[in-house]
Amino acid sequence: MVWGRAESRGVEDLVERLRNNDPNLKSLTLLRGRRFGPEEVVQVCDALDANCVLQEFHASGHLLMPPSATRFAETLAKNVCLRRIGLGNVELGDAGLEALAPGIAASTSLQAIDLEHKGIGCKGVAALAQALEDSPSLVEIQLNRNPIGQKGISCLAKPCLGRVQVLELREVDIGEGSGTCFEDLFLHGNSLRKVDLGKNTIVGSGVDFLARGLYRAKCLEELDLTEVGFGASHSAVSVAQALASLPCLQKVVCDGCKIGPLVGPAFASVLHCRSSLPLELDLSNNDVKEETVRAVVASLDSMDVVRSTSIALGGNSLDAKSIITLASVTYAGLRSLNLFNTSSISDCMEEFCTVIAGGGLQGVRSLDIGGCRMEFEQLELLFRTLMGGAMPSLLTLVVAANPGIEHDRFEDALEALRSKRTDIEVLWSTSDPSSALQKMPRCP
Incomplete structure (x- = not known):
């Protein structure tokens, strides 16, 4: 990977390498010290239009206004090698993503897009969903730290999600609401392998809909529920039961979910999930106690096959007996x-x-x-x-x-x-x- 130097200068040297199809330039990250205004965007895009080497381009942290996003969309439609991109800063917003969306739809090579902390709301997600309908290659989407809420997730939770394998929705202001979007997310995202819903508030009926959705997640390998706070409810037990039913599960993070000593033992059942693949279970910082430890040990002792297992129980009020x-x-x-x-x-x-x-x-x-x-x-x-x-x-x-x-x-x-x-x-x-x-x- 080549990193643009952290000093205030343009991109001429990098543009030259892109134009020459430098075989060593397969990944490029522009640090904030590089100038990447409208003129530099045009220079880079002109070079990328015919480039057949670069696979990753990251310019997160740089301001990208809609006209520049439109120019980059044109490049995405022409370039046949770019697989991963990250563009813009928190000011990209809905308008920027709407301008970029046609290029996402037209690209035949783009596999992953990093849209973390880009000021995106429901309108932007709707434009992304529309692009997904036509995209033949996009399988990984990062939308962490954008205020899209449940409405934004609902915009994405449609048949267009069927090809996506990695979806990161960490800290997206889910907030209050019925939570039906969680069931729809897994209903339509039937190819999802990795999902991050961490640092969102998922409570009440939202936990029930999450559990219902998880029963459909037959391809799911990793789920991050860090600090979702669903607490010691019967619905949380349903989430654990749904996870235990999955055939491909390999990693579950429930750090700081407030599940407590009564619900903790239910999550030990995740160790009995139908997968024979390695499994990581993180129940850190949940105030689980001896009952959960006994359930974890009983699950391990009863396994009829040896599978690589990792368990995290740190930050809990475990006594010496546990x-x-x-x-x-x-x-x-x-x-x-x-x-x-x-x-x-x-x-x-x-x-x-x-x-x-x-x-x-x-x-x-x-x-x-x-x-x-x-x-x-x-x-x-x-x-x-x-x-x-x-x-x-x-x-x-x-x-x-x-x-x-x-x-x-x-x-x-x-x-x-x-x-x-x-x-x-x-x-x-x-x-x-x-x-x-x-x-x-x-x-x-």
Whole structure:
């Protein structure tokens, strides 16, 4: 990928490469420091009209007025190689998308369009839906952070959606309303593989319609419901049951959905979904408790096939008993366990180590116990237990944001672990040259 330099200059050098069909220029991102006004748009589009190399063009963050959008639409109709585009800033709006829509409809190569945070409303979505009816290739749409609401989703939830595989509708001001659009979304989006509805308020009848729609989502592989807030309702149970019925499901994110201890066990049933593919289930920050942990463990123990499974339960009010129940899991398919910000693990570290030394978590490759208020003595005990052969499959251990890493003997203990278990990567600090940790959260 080539990035335009972050300095105030034009695009002449890039235009020259586009005109010459530079074989190394397959992806181009223009940083905000580049001038990309009306004149530069024309220059780039003139070069792209006949270009047969560039596959991705991103100029998000640059102002794109309707006349410039119209010119880019003409290019989309002519170019036969562009697969992914991202254009305009929050001022693109409905008028800009309406101007761009004819090019989306005419393009024979465009597969993905990034329209995140572009000030788009219902009129713009309606124009996009119209373009989808004629588009032979568009399968991925990002509409995150646009105020389209339920009316906008309804504009899109039509037969034209049938070819789309990836749809991102994160933080789109869904708000109040009947929620019928959610059922229609999956009724017509029968090819959807990945859907993001995170950071929207889905409550009341909207949860019921979401559950009904999910029963139709036979191709769905990933669903993100982060912070949708549907809470501890019977309708939320219906969502869990619908997810468990899906044959292709591989990832469900319900982080911060407020499902609570009563509904939490229902989501453990997602582990029994009909897919035999790897599965990730994220129930972080939901105030789930022991009942949910028991349901998760029971689901794992009852599996008749070994499937790679990742579970996130961080940020919940789990007690020491729940932690030990999780540590006792011997199911070989459990590959990843995330307990970030679960302070009770520091209260039962001795028993935790005894359990894993006896064969618990033997298939786990990644364990996240960052932010668990663990002191040095507890971390040292864990390291010694691992050095003794516990968790033989472990490849990644996250201990960042624990106060014990500040101890003056921590790095010596860490070095001893690394010398004995060379297969384990311990992520604890961005300043550690041996660590791949890119961002260390602070102690909660």
